[in-house]
Amino acid sequence: xxxxxxxxxxxxxxxxxLLTYIIAALVWWFISxxxxxxxxxxxxxxxxxxxxxxxxxxxxxxxxxxxxxxAQYIGEGVTFFLLIxxxxxxxxxxxRRQLRQSMEQQHFLMALTxxxxxxxxxxxxxxxxxxxxxxEETQQxxxxxxxxxxxxxxxxxxxxxxxxxxxxxxxFSITNEEIDLSALVQECVNDFKTRFSQRTINSLIAADIYxxxxxxxxxxxxxNLIDNAIKYTPKETAITVTLEEQNHLITLQxxxxxxxxxxxxxxxxxxxxYRTGNAATKxxxxxxxxxxxxxxxxxxxxxxxxxxxxxxSGSIFVITLHASVLKN
Numbered sequence: 001x002x003x004x005x006x007x008x009x010x011x012x013x014x015x016x017x018l019l020t021y022i023i024a025a026l027v028w029w030f031i032s033x034x035x036x037x038x039x040x041x042x043x044x045x046x047x048x049x050x051x052x053x054x055x056x057x058x059x060x061x062x063x064x065x066x067x068x069x070x071a072q073y074i075g076e077g078v079t080f081f082l083l084i085x086x087x088x089x090x091x092x093x094x095x096r097r098q099l100r101q102s103m104e105q106q107h108f109l110m111a112l113t114x115x116x117x118x119x120x121x122x123x124x125x126x127x128x129x130x131x132x133x134x135x136e137e138t139q140q141x142x143x144x145x146x147x148x149x150x151x152x153x154x155x156x157x158x159x160x161x162x163x164x165x166x167x168x169x170x171x172f173s174i175t176n177e178e179i180d181l182s183a184l185v186q187e188c189v190n191d192f193k194t195r196f197s198q199r200t201i202n203s204l205i206a207a208d209i210y211x212x213x214x215x216x217x218x219x220x221x222x223x224n225l226i227d228n229a230i231k232y233t234p235k236e237t238a239i240t241v242t243l244e245e246q247n248h249l250i251t252l253q254x255x256x257x258x259x260x261x262x263x264x265x266x267x268x269x270x271x272x273x274y275r276t277g278n279a280a281t282k283x284x285x286x287x288x289x290x291x292x293x294x295x296x297x298x299x300x301x302x303x304x305x306x307x308x309x310x311x312x313s314g315s316i317f318v319i320t321l322h323a324s325v326l327k328n
Contacts, residue, residue, distance in 0.1 A: 008099065015095075019088050026084070030077040034070060041066035116157070119150035126150075149195045156227065159220060160289045174214040174300050178324050181250060182209045183220070185243050188222045196230060200238040209245045210324035213301045221297040224290040225254040225317050233258035233314065250321040259313040270295040273283050294319075 022099045044062045048055040068222065126147045182205055211218075222241075229239045237257035244251055261269060268274050272292045298305040303321040310316045 005030050013093070019084075022084060022286045026077065026080055030073055033073050037066055037069045038072070085278070094263060116154070119153045122150045123147050152195060156223065160224070160293055163217075163220070163293055174217060176212050177215065179211055179213055179218060180209075181211050181252075182207050182243060182322075184215065184219055185222055185241065185252065188219060189241050192226050192230070193224075199230060199235060201226070201290055202238055202240040204240070204242040204244075206244045209243060209250055211250055211301075211321050212324050213321075217297045217300065221294045221319065222252070222254075225252075225319075228290050228317070229254055229256040229258075229315075232256070237314070245323055246324045250323055252319040252321070254317045255314065256316075257310065260309055260313055261307060261315050269307070270305070 041062050048058055070117055126143045129135070130143055135143070186203065186205050189201060189205070192199075193201050224282055226239065226241065233239065234254040238252075239257075240255040242251075242253045242255070270291050272289065274292070295305050298319055298321075300319060305317070305319045308316045308318065
């Protein structure tokens with residue numbers, strides 16, 4: 001990484017050096033042409049015979065020609081200067097964006113490798129333990145449950161990656177159907193309670209709330225929000241999921257009691273591959289796809305997603321959807 005950083009800094013140094021040289025050369029040529037124009041006009045004026053009416057007319061013509069050429073040089077110089085600056089700014093932003101995407105993808109691959117290796121290693125160890133040792137029923141069930149959790153992690157990761165690739169290729173479309181959102185959210189909460197029995201997950205879900213959309217995508221969005229809360233909050237804190245409807249608007253909230261999110265990062269967290277802090281660290285699992293996909297799913301359902309501060313600490317992720325018009 002240090003060698004790569006040095007190479008990038010060297011490239012940017014060459015870039016700014018060449019840009020400075022081009023601008024300096026443009027200014028030098030402008031000054032040189034302006035002086036040459038003044039000298040040429042002075043020479044032509046000296047060649048005139050003073051005192052005659054013709055010489056006065058010719059002197060005025062020479063002076064007007066000098067002014068036109070000077071205005072021409074200024075106009076062309078400013079035009080070239082603006083074109084150079086615009087092109088330089090475009091190239092700089094494009095290169096910087098490409099480098100940032102490259103770094104984000106590198107961090108994503110590092111996180112993805114960690115995400116894949118961990119459940120595979122745990123699953124392999126659990127299966128080898130079940131194969132080689134005679135365990136009591138409770139121990140066997142505990143290992144099986146742990147293996148199922150890791151399999152669910154792999155399934156969620158694969159689904160997120162598949163959906164992300166389909167979004168990039170514009171190869172996915174949602175199916176609109178009437179959905180019992182209350183039952184869907186409750187099912188997601190119950191699944192996480194089973195998988196993470198040591199965590200406190202509260203739910204305040206109003207009954208008979210319906211919306212229109214894609215069941216699998218909405219289920220993925222809810223799962224991503226709950227999973228995100230579990231990843232980035234201490235085990236001893238509670239997570240609360242609420243669902244309510246008012247004035248034909250449905251509000252889904254996932255509240256946690258973690259450290260919260262800085263105001264400067266509240267919009268960035270919905271970007272692809274973005275993770276708070278250092279994305280290369282292993283302090284919390286994740287690939288930077290969950291919230292990005294949740295935002296895209298919300299957009300596909302004409303819904304809004306936002307994040308606010310929870311008090312005294314933590315974050316509240318909110319999705320606002322439209323209630324189903326088909327609801328009786």
